[in-house]
Amino acid sequence: DDPFWGSPLDPDPKVPVNPHDFTSPHGAHVQINQTYASLALTTAGHAIRRETAHDENPRLDLADVRQDIAYLAAHGQKPVDWGWYEEGYGKAVSTAHEGPTDADGVHAAYITHHNGPQYFGYVANNPAERDHLHGASAFFTALKTGGLPATGGVFYLKGGYLNDMGLTPDNPSAKARRNFRGDDDHPAYSDSQISEAFVARAVNAIARSRYWKHAAIIITWDDSEGDYDHVPPPIVVKGPDHEPLTFGPRVPLIVISPYARVHQISHTVGSQASVVKFVDKVFGLTPLALLPDEMKGRRLGLKEFGEANVGPADAITPDTTDLMTAFDPARLDGKARPLPPSYAIIPDHDITTLPQFGGKGCQADGIVPTDVAKGIHTKIPADFNPLPKTNPSA
Template sequence: MGLHPADPHLKGTGRFLGDDDHPGDSDSQISEAFVAECVNQIAKSPYWRHCAIIITWDDSEGDYDHVPPPLRALGPDGHWLSDGPRVPLLFLSPYARTHYIAHASGDTASVVKFIDSVFGLVPLADLPAEAYARRLGYKRYHQANLGPFDDKTSQITDLTCCLDPARLMGWAAPLPPSYALISEKLIHHLPQQTGIGWRWAGVEPVDRQRHLPNVIPSDFNPRP
């Protein structure tokens, strides 16, 4: 995963001591180690039996994605607003499906929709205060549905597809914490120190595939 902020390799460097995962402010390996430690603490605790851990990002940090983002809403000027490039989302729970990749469309509203579904809550978008704010937004900006999207985007998943019905119904045993636990060796050491790198994972970085060109569109902007 990466280096822990207290790792001796970092002492005296004076750089990248943050764990917020923002480029320029932190180091991705430090922030990944921070997330791994949080997951381990929850998995080892009594709360694992009742939890769902959702790990995602709010933007792509400038990484290129070959799949065009969908168009979901119109801006105040009448032009379409697109979602940003895709970002990863990991769902960990004793009631999760194993070896499963969800192909449903989602965005940050999916996390709120999941909470709405699990606890039977009135969506944020349907609260009286939001109805007033939407009317005000339409009056000022001529744009409908400004505000929370947890009940305004029916095409967005609520992430319940990540749950295994058999485990929810008690027909199959919940997953043990070992499914989520990450080795301390991986957290506190770099891949080249563990021998578990891209070769171990069965992948090959594009820049090492010398026989395949890495074609980047001329208009691609790497800045997030």
């Protein structure tokens, strides 16, 4: 469900929603206000009291992080800037491609439930924290104009239902060209080539900017969308009903940086928490798992469920990688030269001309799929439809 904040149930909405999320005849269904700790708190460091003082309902929004706030005020590090940039959130100039952003057609490209910070009252209900939320186009503007902080920070970039590149799918179906203009790689509305163009455009923009020499770009996915995986997911914990809870199928994670190893695959075990663990390490943040309110929750999980792993996994989880195996120690130590921007840049023409690379796919990278190498050529069933919205009856 979408966040409460900005929804029709929010009595004083200050953050946007896509109104199509609430056209169901059953009415609006939203999540309750989230109140546990996140990077939005720990990045405030020792300035946490000043940051949370702007909260418009501290009794509700800060109820479960009071001890965390006191701890960070006393022991936190220098504040770290952050920004969330998501397609359709901001007030970018409306085009025929990205849809309206006015109050009537509101944020047509925006996927409200993809905006993690918007679920938290201490972000959405705090003007000082809301200032960290932007539309995706603002990210590219900031790269061009030097609008990101010189001291660095943590910046998230997400696509949406539509794209502002003016791209339409390379597909003979008019319905597909109309219904699959999204750029966040979800198969129900996104086109995979447009989604890859969005990522490549962002990588190019960072590589060409003044920020490349300090950059670590982490590209990952939120779930597998049903893709097959031959590796059984590990059991993480057992739930209150004593049934095992596992990770889902693996998803890719790509690190691009002037300090990265090249042509390497890391075999360390990780999870989404690895990204948080990496941020903790780079900026010296107090891990979420070690904050007092979260430690209290961990003890409660052990007492009630017999599980010590309840809570954030950015500490007390030695089997969760912090992603440092993606980086070349020699480059980090200055013993080897950082990679130049050209190493990451893809020619713009190859990004925006569909089909990309003339439709050669794996051939363009010199890759032969395993089955093809074995002489196995899968026959696609006649009724197979990879774009179900274009033909719901199939």
